[in-house]
Amino acid sequence: MLEKNQIHEAIITDLTAEGSGVCRIDNTVVFVPNTAVGDRLRVKIVKVLKNYSFGISEEIIEPSPDRINADCGVSGRCGGCVFRHISYEAECRAKNNIVHNAFTRIGGLSPEFDEFIPCEETAHYRNKAQYPLASIDGKIVCGFYSRRSHHIVPVTDCALQPRIFADILETLTGYFNDKKISVYNESDNTGLLRHIYLRRGAHSGEIMVCIVARKDISRQLSAMCRILAENFPEISSVVLNINPDRTNVILGERCVTLFGKDSISDTMCGNRIDISPLSFYQVNTVQAERLYAKALEYASPGKNDVLADLYCGAGTIGLSMAHSVKSVYGVEIISAAIENARRNAAANNIYNAEFFCGDAGMIFSELRGKCCVPDIIIVDPPRKGCSEYTLEVIANAAPHRIIMISCNPATAARDAKWLSLNGFSVDKVCGVDLFPRTGHVECVVLMSRQKS
Ligand code: SAH
Numbered sequence: 001m002l003e004k005n006q007i008h009e010a011i012i013t014d015l016t017a018e019g020s021g022v023c024r025i026d027n028t029v030v031f032v033p034n035t036a037v038g039d040r041l042r043v044k045i046v047k048v049l050k051n052y053s054f055g056i057s058e059e060i061i062e063p064s065p066d067r068i069n070a071d072c073g074v075s076g077r078c079g080g081c082v083f084r085h086i087s088y089e090a091e092c093r094a095k096n097n098i099v100h101n102a103f104t105r106i107g108g109l110s111p112e113f114d115e116f117i118p119c120e121e122t123a124h125y126r127n128k129a130q131y132p133l134a135s136i137d138g139k140i141v142c143g144f145y146s147r148r149s150h151h152i153v154p155v156t157d158c159a160l161q162p163r164i165f166a167d168i169l170e171t172l173t174g175y176f177n178d179k180k181i182s183v184y185n186e187s188d189n190t191g192l193l194r195h196i197y198l199r200r201g202a203h204s205g206e207i208m209v210c211i212v213a214r215k216d217i218s219r220q221l222s223a224m225c226r227i228l229a230e231n232f233p234e235i236s237s238v239v240l241n242i243n244p245d246r247t248n249v250i251l252g253e254r255c256v257t258l259f260g261k262d263s264i265s266d267t268m269c270g271n272r273i274d275i276s277p278l279s280f281y282q283v284n285t286v287q288a289e290r291l292y293a294k295a296l297e298y299a300s301p302g303k304n305d306v307l308a309d310l311y312c313g314a315g316t317i318g319l320s321m322a323h324s325v326k327s328v329y330g331v332e333i334i335s336a337a338i339e340n341a342r343r344n345a346a347a348n349n350i351y352n353a354e355f356f357c358g359d360a361g362m363i364f365s366e367l368r369g370k371c372c373v374p375d376i377i378i379v380d381p382p383r384k385g386c387s388e389y390t391l392e393v394i395a396n397a398a399p400h401r402i403i404m405i406s407c408n409p410a411t412a413a414r415d416a417k418w419l420s421l422n423g424f425s426v427d428k429v430c431g432v433d434l435f436p437r438t439g440h441v442e443c444v445v446l447m448s449r450q451k452s
Contacts, residue, residue: 002028002048007058012039015094017439019082030055036086038064066090074155079147081437092118092433095441099409099431107413109420114430119287122436126160126283130250131196135183140176142169142196162200172196175224184214189246192217201266202285208237208264210277214244218256225259237261239277251278269320271348279337280313284434291432291442292320298403298446299376301325308374310360311381315341318353328353329372331363361390374399385411395422404445416445425450
């Protein structure tokens, strides 16, 4: 039986999506953060639970060959990257295992696994960042939260973000300090500035600056717009988002455009895509195009096929396949994203795609009753996966193929298992890395209707 503060020698055999090493001590699984597969360690037990325990590395007796020197000043303190201490090759091996294990262990499934798709760029690949603001020693700073905390690690030059973001952040925090605008205080819901939210079209280079504040502070930001416009010609949109609520959800519902356009444009799979601040857009554009190419391969659409694109965001996936099918029906819960999707269809001369706002399962169930008899269904839900109701509606629609895209292999495996018990075979799974150096990994799943 393990006890707190004991020290044991152990070898790390696996990595979790949180970036923790896994070892076995006295037949108990122990998670040890910041370690690598093959590390021989002295592990200090810090927390004992019924089925597993947590430890920290006291001493590395023999380091894993996967280890590299972390090339970031705040690595280890900031909660963003969990794999910065191992080679990218080792990270891809770990992520491929995470995808495998999810489908074989959680799902109890045995699909064919396609070769994992790594990302060519492991730095500066993101197109979006949201920085919380804090006042430290009377000075306004921005950064990222350290792991599992609301403590901000100041950082402006994050290695995952476009380089230009650092200059924009210095300009913005300089302005906020000059004007002495107060920073939001979560504990008593006072103060004004909450987050700086930046987006940059990977292909277009267009930049959106969004300031999230508790109240409408448009007047206090007018000189800021002028300074940004003078210094950064790439900035085509400055928006104020108002979030009055006592919540850790970053964005509020209301946006006020302070300068330029109310959305920025980018290109995705050859289509021009407009994205508003509230719309979801994959953060790694180039790799998202590879992900969607895999989804297209799995969908293998024909000219007469009807395609349903559930959880469609700004319509990117459905629109990328619109020319290959008869019609596309997209469903999404955020109305700004649906407006983007409709505009995006028109901007690309796509007339066979319709978009509907509401819950994926509810709206799709209505559509099925009226017009939409899909041959192919694409589902791309958020991390929590699909509700059972949505899965039922999908299964009842009896499409030939379902393509599931997910940023959470565990819920994807759970939902694929449900579908495997309700008329579909889970044929293929492919892991795709959209988030190098972080613990996140995306996967695509091909399912087909069983002809029983
Ligand atoms: N397919 C899009 C978006 C995927 S992200 C793309 O690749 O860009 C998941 C999307 O699901 C988000 O846009 C989110 O707003 C939406 N969403 C979340 N819950 C939903 C629900 N219950 N019904 C419909 N859409 C939902």
